[in-house]
Amino acid sequence: MVKPVFIKAQASSLIASATDFAVTVFLVEVIHLLAIVAAAIGTITGGVVNFLLGRNWVFKAGSSPIPKQAFRYLLVWIGSFFLNIVGMAFMINLIHANYIFSKILISLLVGFFYNYLLQGKYVFK
Template sequence: MATFVKAQVASLSASIIDFLTTLVCTQVFHFWYLLGSVTGTTVGGIVNFTMGRNWVFDARERNVKLQIIKYILVWAGNLALTTAGVYLVTHYLHVNYILSKIIISCTVGTGYNFLMQKKFVFI
């Protein structure tokens, strides 16, 4: 249970960075909302990997190169799911892209990321 709570704290931290990056990219630099979302997801992914390896799963002793490769595979799935979800919810359901990103990120984060990191990346 402690690992799950730590993972949620790491995920929340990465999500805050993700959302701030997305907002800065779209609102300040006027990126297209999907490019802003991809940029935010990338930055958040780096934060999440670092926290997962060093704190959540305490996997510093394991092969970092293999972890990075596995994380990139999982992250690519996360990116695809998040980007597709944000696009579908925004474009077809006409929900604001920020709310779309919140809904999709929460769904993907709890239903995909935690399990893949625990059972595949940081073992």
């Protein structure tokens, strides 16, 4: 049986990813930033959304000290940021994949196999 916290974490990830994705596409298509720069800004924005949802809704860790959680989240987020940007660069520059497809694929992989595990076991424990 799937735990409710896992479902909430995936919903939070979906909301954060949608924010990330929307910011990235807006910055590429409307502002005409390079896809890698736009992806970096989108990832930062999504990270802030995910932290707030994880702390207050998913893991219900709102009573824990914010600085400690924020520091731990930052450490995990830096790894996530690195994995997302390297993954995007690999997909776009070496495989020549579409940036939207690349963003979706990399975000899903990093979200399932990195973010969820470390947020539950380390950041919001």
